[in-house]
Amino acid sequence: MFVQNRNAIVKSKQEEILRALTPDKMEKASAKDLAVSYGILLDKDRLESGESGNTVNNWLMIVQQSQIPVTDTRN
Numbered sequence: 189m190f191v192q193n194r195n196a197i198v199k200s201k202q203e204e205i206l207r208a209l210t211p212d213k214m215e216k217a218s219a220k221d222l223a224v225s226y227g228i229l230l231d232k233d234r235l236e237s238g239e240s241g242n243t244v245n246n247w248l249m250i251v252q253q254s255q256i257p258v259t260d261t262r263n
Contacts, residue, residue, distance in 0.1 A: 195236045202229055 190197065206229075214222070 198232060198236045202233065205229075 209225075217225075
């Protein structure tokens with residue numbers, strides 16, 4: 189059941205966490221903490237919605253292609 193509803197569950201937990209971040213807590217947090225928190229939420233959202241997979245696949249393809257020996261065709 190979790191696997192089938194994982195995206196909705198993650199979004200629900202994100203909403204709970206964001207509601208718990210009161211203005212007072214936000215003012216006390218460092219810029220670094222806020223930026224890291226935002227990045228984590230964004231990464232997890234992209235991962236759960238399938239958007240990160242494309243980025244990872246593109247990087248894997250670039251790395252794989254960079255390992256292919258280049259043939260000298262000048263001769």
